[in-house]
Amino acid sequence: METQTLTFLFVGLSFAIYIAIAIWAKAGSTGEFYVAGGGVKPIYNGMATAADWMSAASFISMAGLIAFLGYDxxxxxxxxxxxxxLLAMLLAPYLRKYGKFTVPEFIGERYYSDTARIVAVICLIFISFTYIAGQMRGVGIVFSRFLEVDIITGLMIGMAIVFVYAVLGGMKGITYTQVAQYCVLIFAYTVPAVFISLQITGNPLPQIGFGSTLASxxxxxxxxxxxxxxxxxxxxxxxxxxxxxxxxxxLTMALMAGTAxxxxxxxxxxxxxxxxxxxxxAGYALLFIALLYTVAPAVGSMARFNLVNTINGDEVTGTEYSEMPSWFKTWENSGLLAWYDHNQDGKIQYAKGNPLDGKKPTFAEERGAQGERIVTNPGKGEVAEGAPFANEVYVDRDIMVLANPEIAGLPGWVIALIAAGGIAAALSTAAGLLLVISAAISHDLMKKTFAPQISEKQELMYGRIAITVAILIAGYLGANPPGWVAETVAMAFGLAASSLFPVILLGIFSKRVNRKGAIAGMLTGLIFTFCYIVYFKGVFIEPFAANIEENWLFGITPQAIGGLGMIFNFVVALTVSHLTEEPPKEVQEMVASLRIPRGAEQAHAH
Amino acid sequence: MTEQENHEAYWRENIKLVFLCLAIWFIVSFGFGVLLVEQLNAIRMGGFKLGFWFAQQGSIYTFLALIFFYVHQMNKLDKKYNVND
Structure with a gap:
């Protein structure tokens, strides 16, 4: 069968499974809608967490990032x-003992404050929407490249699928679809990796393969x-x-605390x-995540190896365009790959240096002498220091995982598998994010703050309405990705690390931290991190200063600043708390009871 | 021992265990993977430089082992202080 047919078959089959699960796991109560009734087995929750966590970025972008950055x-x-x-030892067991539905709910109750809850809701919504925009873009890329439908159609299909199982099934539907999605994505990721590792090193285990000798x-x-x-x-x-x-x-600190x-x-x-x-x-979740995360560096290094050798050839003199394999031309058509013949020898050469004037290529309508797309913004073709020739190739990092099976010459069904896996990774994360947004609105804002009189049935209805609106906004962001999406992903981690993580941690491990300390700490971390990123990256507005090392505080990049913001949050929260009164007796008792596992009931609303 | 003293003793042992685990967590990632990476890279393990291996493989395996070690120890601790769920 042709690759195209196989891709339709695989993607269609995976969608049929997700819908079947949604019908089977319909949510009837708020408990089932928010936390799947609290009855998910640890191993399934581990798989669902892994799928929830591993997004289009982990699946599509991470190995490409490793391929081009190496050790960094x-x-x-x-x-x-x-x-x-951090999650397993510092947060997860205690929040489970707390036994309610949402993160803002915990913050609001531990710090006996509606203000604290609302600040937490704002952080949560900002973090989650930033993420969703990226997932929807991932769905669009996979659909347009592999199924050759346009991005909008692809998005609509993706939105419709998420709508069915998230709105119907809530957390219950999402959990069991995520288990299925995990299986699809991990199979799709590891199969090509095993093939490529065998090809290059003769070792079927990619984790060992990239530390082995060459088969050749x-x-x-x-x-x-x-x-x-x-x-x-x-x-x-x-x-x-x-x-x-x-x-x-x-940066490592910001990413770790941000994840938690x-x-x-x-x-x-x-x-x-x-x-x-x-x-x-939490242990199972990391096990399932590690299956992909230990393979990714192998995939990254081998993809780089294959790419360089395919383009430059054994003699390191370059390859003629007409002799390049077909993947080069397909990706060139998508605009994620480009070639400009700086030295006019008719051959493609790859080395250090920017082949373009600017960051992305622009193309003319007509084709060049060998059938290549003509780049209209070539650079000067200068030879970078230490390079033998000028770089003539532009490669978007995001194509490395998707193009890898083609570069390695693997059969069509492996390529079809990658498409189904990429879509599974994007949809599972999007669904998890949609659910926390909907819970924050229907539970934390409506039920807990502005409309406490609503019944459970009404709350469930508001939850479903909120998730529907969130899907529409996410679809809009996916179709019209604002320029700042890439910048704000760094912000999502930085904000999670500098605002939410410290106050949750202190809420469990300190009985002394009070309302004033927590709000002051959260606002310090949030405002400091937000302003530092905007100062250099200019979200919505022009940056105030060039994003270069001389301008950075202690040489810390805007991506990494959440690590410092987190430290400020801790210091401010502790200092302010010790200067002001102790928290009320019942809050201290609540903290004491969080620390004792016995007596954890199923998550409930009261 | 009153119930409260029992709970406090349980909590102290828990904190000690978490500190031990996080110390190892810090050493393999921030220590071996970032701060000491150049020194460790002088040592080879097959085709890997050791610092590079810790940064891209070893730290993840250690994290995994740490969580399962912690789960095992905590389950024992829960039983010892009779606070298991």
Whole structure:
């Protein structure tokens, strides 16, 4: 069968499974809608958490990021897995013992304050919408590239599917679809990785393969060869870092604490029956995440290796356009790959340096002599320091995972699998985010703050309305991605790390931190981090200062600043609390009871 | 021992365990993966430089082992102080 037919078949089949699960798992009460009735087995919750957490960014973008950044990208691997250690030991079991529905609810009750709850709701909505925009864009990319429908049609289909199982099934439907989506995405990610690892190193385990010798030359290790090949092209060595240690340190911290502070991840631990299950299920979640996260660096290094060798050829002199494999041309058609023949030799060469004038290529209508797309914004074609020739190729990082099976020449069904996996990763994360947004609105804002008189049935209806509106907004953001989406992903992590994480942690581990301390701490972390990012990145407005090392505070990039914001939050919250009165007796008793596993009932509304 | 003293003793042991785990968590990631990466890269493990391996593989395996170790120890602790659920 043709790849195209297979792709339709795989994607269609996976959609049929998701819908069948949705019909089977319809939610009847607010408990089922918000926390799946609190009866999810730890291993299933682990899978659902893994799918919830691993987004289009993890599936599509991360290996590409590693491929081009090498060692420097390690902070994402460590940050996004190390956060689960914090979750398992510092947050998940205690929030499960608390036994209610949402993160703002905990903050509001622990700090006996509607203000604290509303600040938490604002952080949550901002973080979650930022994320969703990225997921919807992921769905659009996969649909338009593999199914050759336009992005809007692809988005509509994606929205319709999420609508069916999220609105009907709530958390219950989402949980069991996420279990299915995890299976699809992990299979789709590891199968091509195993093939590629076998091809390049002869070892079927990618985690070991990228530390093995080459199948073509058993006297050389793959990573050493890669280091040598790319340093010859003017790049820095793959296994060495280029960023400052301080910045890597704070970035890792921001990513770890940000992961632990993300509401859609935390709320997954409200769905298990017992406190001990919450701990165990954090372990399962990391196990299932690690299956992808330990393969990703192997995929990244091998993709870089394949890309360089395919383009430059064995002689490192370049390859003629007409001799390039078909994937080069398909991705060129999508505009994510481009070639400009700077030295006019008719061959494609890849080395360090920007081939373009600007960040993205623009193309003319007509084709060049060899049938290539003509780039209308070429750079000057200068040879970068240490490179043998000028770089002529523009590669978007996002294509590395999607194009990898084609670059390695794998069969059509593997490529079809990647498409189904990418869509599963994007949809599962989008659904989890939609649910926390809807819960924050119907539960924290309506039921707990502005309309306490509504019945459970009405609350459930508001929840479903909120999720529907959220899907429409998410679809709009996916169709018209605002320019600041990429910038705000850094902000989502920074804000989760600097606002939510410290106050939740202190709420459990300190009986002394009071309302004033928590609000002051949250606002300090939030405002400091937000302003630092806007100052350099200019969300909505022009940046105030150039985003360069000389201008940064202690050499910390805007992505990493959440780590510092978190420290400020802790210091301010503790200082203010110790200068003001103790929290009321019943709050101190509540904290004491959080720490004891016994007596955790199923999550309830009262 | 009153119930409250029992709970406080349980909490102290829990904190000690968490500190131990987080110390290891910090050493393998921030320590081996970031601060000491250059020194460790002088050591080879097959095709990997050791610092690079910790940053991209070893830290993740250690995190996993840590959580399951913590789960196991906490379950024992819960029983010892009779606070298990």
């Amino acid at each position: 990208a390690s902070v994402y691997l460590m940050g996004w897995t190390g956060g689960y250690v 030359d058993p006297s050389v290790y793959m990573l050493d060869k890669l280091d040598q090949v790319i340093t010859d092209l003017g790049f820095s060595a793959y296994t060495d870092g280029t960023q400052s240690t301080t910045n890597l340190f704070f 502070g993300l509401p859609h991840v935390i709320v997954r631990f409200f769905t298990v029956p017992k406190v001990s299950d919450a701990r165990k299920s």
